[in-house]
Amino acid sequence: MTAPRPRLADVAERAGVSMKTVSNVINDYPHISAATRSRVETAIDALGYRPNLSARNLARGRAGMIALVVPQLDMPYFASLARHVIDAAHGAGSVVLIEQTGGDLQAERQLVAGEFARRVDGIILNPLAVGAEEIARRTDQTPLVLLGERTLDGVAPHVGIDNHAAAAIAAEHLIERGCTRLGMIGASPPLRQNVRYLGFRQAVRAAGLDLDQHLLRPTAGVRGIDGERAVEEMIDTGKPLPDGLFCATDWLALGAIRALHRHRIAVPQDVAVIGFDDIPYGEASTPSLSTIATDREQIARRAVALLNAPDKAAAEEVTIDFELIVRESTAR
Amino acid sequence: MTAPRPRLADVAERAGVSMKTVSNVINDYPHISAATRSRVETAIDALGYRPNLSARNLARGRAGMIALVVPQLDMPYFASLARHVIDAAHGAGSVVLIEQTGGDLQAERQLVAGEFARRVDGIILNPLAVGAEEIARRTDQTPLVLLGERTLDGVAPHVGIDNHAAAAIAAEHLIERGCTRLGMIGASPPLRQNVRYLGFRQAVRAAGLDLDQHLLRPTAGVRGIDGERAVEEMIDTGKPLPDGLFCATDWLALGAIRALHRHRIAVPQDVAVIGFDDIPYGEASTPSLSTIATDREQIARRAVALLNAPDKAAAEEVTIDFELIVRESTAR
DNA sequence: CTGAAAGCGCTTACAG
DNA sequence: CTGAAAGCGCTTACAG
Known part of the structure; x- marks a missing residue:
């Protein structure tokens, strides 16, 4: 029925050379005369030969x-x-x-x-x-x-x-935009070992600002809903909200923005929000999301x-x- | 240096059986005595044997x-x-x-x-x-x-x-929510061959509503920005906007919502928007996105x-x- | 239920 | 520069 798959041996036979020579051509080894190479290549094309990867990998170990x-x-x-x-x-x-x-x-x-x-x-x-x-x-x-x-x-x-530096730059950006009460969500505990938190904290302190514990909220998960909950909890405390919020990931940031909107808190006017990762949707969301992009x-x-x-x-x-x-x- | 990888033959030898028997055990073939099976399994565990997939695939063709x-x-x-x-x-x-x-x-x-x-x-x-x-x-x-x-x-x-049916249901949902001027973006041309468009159109007509050509906009690409542009163009015409917008994908819908917000058009109050695909961000965006979810x-x-x-x-x-x-x- | 052996299609020393 | 042959580690008729 279906044509049998051509093998390296078939190519060798058709080209009138040994299997070794065909292998040399395929693997681009040096020292093959142009004439031989082209004979082999013609045979490969004529037969539609493609190396069997399982065999190659097996042989190569x-x-x-x-x-x-x-x-x-x-x-x-x-x-x-x-x-x-x-x-x-x-x-x-x-x-x-x-x-x-x-x-x-x-x-x-x-x-x-x-x-x-x-x-x-x-x-x-x-x-x-x-x-x-x-x-x-x-x-x-x-x-x-x-x-x-x-x-x-x-x-x-x-x-x-360098997550420490990147988080610091995110925080500095918020500060430069006039934020003075910074918050962060999404650092997984323990905070003291979370590099993004440490970078964030360093930048905040370097600017001479205070860090309010209730504005620092780890999240249980990584989804938007987790960011939403973290911000809801922050709001539920009744204490003053941050005017600048650093989110450990963009996905969390999208959820955070949802929670803020629900409470008629304007982003970025009331709270500026920055995420991390540069996911493809960050620029399609409303408002589009400031973030740290990694290459x-x-x-x-x-x-x-x-x-x-x-x-x-x-x-x-x-x-x-x-x-x-x-x-x-x-x-x- | 590093221990040589155990082969099927090693397992056979250690278990005191033939390779065929080991193969039978591994591949769960019937008719192996419990005693033999367990001897083989013991040998496999002792040696830490794992089949070489290249060899297996090669042999199996x-x-x-x-x-x-x-x-x-x-x-x-x-x-x-x-x-x-x-x-x-x-x-x-x-x-x-x-x-x-x-x-x-x-x-x-x-x-x-x-x-x-x-x-x-x-x-x-x-x-x-x-x-x-x-x-x-x-x-x-x-x-x-x-x-x-x-x-x-x-x-x-x-x-x-069934894209025709799904698009119709999206349109019916908009209609049921009181929309009377329906628009669609993202149907790739030619419209007459676009199944989602055809389903959408059928539902709109079945409801006795008109279809305004300038509210139907194909998009050049698939990204949020393409949806944004489509809506911008719609707005630029100066003609009345839709009060219900069906977007061929969620990503386009996110962009569409951006454009609407930019012009202070409220979603869903002024324009209800529904997408298609149920991407993970749909529920994290603001407002969260109605959509058609496929399994x-x-x-x-x-x-x-x-x-x-x-x-x-x-x-x-x-x-x-x-x-x-x-x-x-x-x-x- | 189990063995001995061929074969899958490559690569690669080893010779020439 | 090129050949003949072994070997990679499995599976699978074929016998028993």
Whole structure:
């Protein structure tokens, strides 16, 4: 019925050369005469030959696959990250296996412990729950690169931005726009270990402003509704509201704005709001959202590169650029 | 240095059985004595054996991979879809190779023509640009399942919702809320072939309402800014605005709301707005967005299943449920 | 129920 | 520059 798939041997036969020669041509090895190369290429085209990746990977002793582990692919920050990791891996001849942990500690643990052992050539992990000790203890040899907010004490190579500096710049931006009572939502506890909170606090103190505890609210989750609740709680206290609010992520910020609107509090006039991540919807929302944008294409590229640079600097820290993006939510 | 990876042969040796027996255990074939099975399982655990997928796929003559082709992974609808396709494929023992076309006709064409020929076991494609004829003409044998708004004349199996009915229900919802001048943005031209437009129109006419041409605006792109421009253009005409606006996607709807707000037109009081897709941000935006939600988990599951049901109904049409979700943007 | 062996389609020393 | 052959680690008829 259906034509049998042409193999490398078929190409070799048709071109009148050995399999080795065909392999050399395909893999772009040097020292092939132009004439031979073109004979081989003609045969490849005529037969419509495409290498069998399973066979190649088996012979090469690699999986041809890297794993990208994120909490949820449909969180836009991670979707965008995944997009760039796929592109970067493509350039390195690998496909990307996307695994979703749901931020579940157990799932992250199994991954770190070696769930993917020898199934993939490397793992890019954005950890939410798992701790530095567990990563340090891992016996699985699969190369691992960490992404995300937490540096995790250099137990593995990490690609990320300087979250302390970025949070400070967000706070400074609010201050520069005239805010004097700053609040923050979304820092996961404990606050003292939250890098974005620490950067935020430093900037606020450096400006000589006070930090009111009731304006600092961790959130249980990462969704818009969690930001909404945090702001509702703030309002429920009956104490004075902030005039500038830093949200640890854009998604939380969207929810925060909803809560403010519900109480007829104008953004940015009454409260200026800034988020973090630059998700695609930030500019489509009303008001459009000021934020810190990270260069996700660069993060992806560096992470993939690090995976392929085995031992070189066991736990290298790669710092990526970020950028303050000013939109309507802080325009005042 | 690093321990050599245990192979099936090692397991067989340790358990004192043949490779075939180990294979039988791993693949859950019947007719293995409990004693043998447990001996093999003990050996697997002791050695930490994991099958080499490249070898397995090579021997089985499959790729172990399906391709999911979407315009852009970081469009939330597709991110969410991808998430579920990954989960569904996982259940079928496949990994998902995600390919992004950017909605580019050339890219879609190459895919349909066989860019993935024999690299993957099946392709799930959400086509934007490519036409039915081209799909009908394809010679590549790779199973193909279509997703999305366009049915494409049944040239391939298709999983989707009844877009005509869904658009009609969106329009009826606006009418039921008292809207009498309905508009629509985002139907890609030609309008007469746009299923969502046709459903919308039918509902409007069935209610005995007129359809004003200047309230019907296709959009050049799919982003929020495109919806914003469409509404700006509508306003620029100086003609009466709609009191109910149906947007072909949620993202466009977010942009539309921005434009309305900019002109101090209240949503939903002056204009009720409804979108389509139920993207994750719809409920976090201000006002939260009424929309049509499709069951993406179901879409993914059926699409993967169809890929594995080879010839059975060459071009089956699978219709998935949808649901009207009423939120603030039409609450009046 | 289980064994011995061929075969999947590549890559890669090893020779020439 | 090119060939003949082994080997990657599975699965699967074919025998028993």
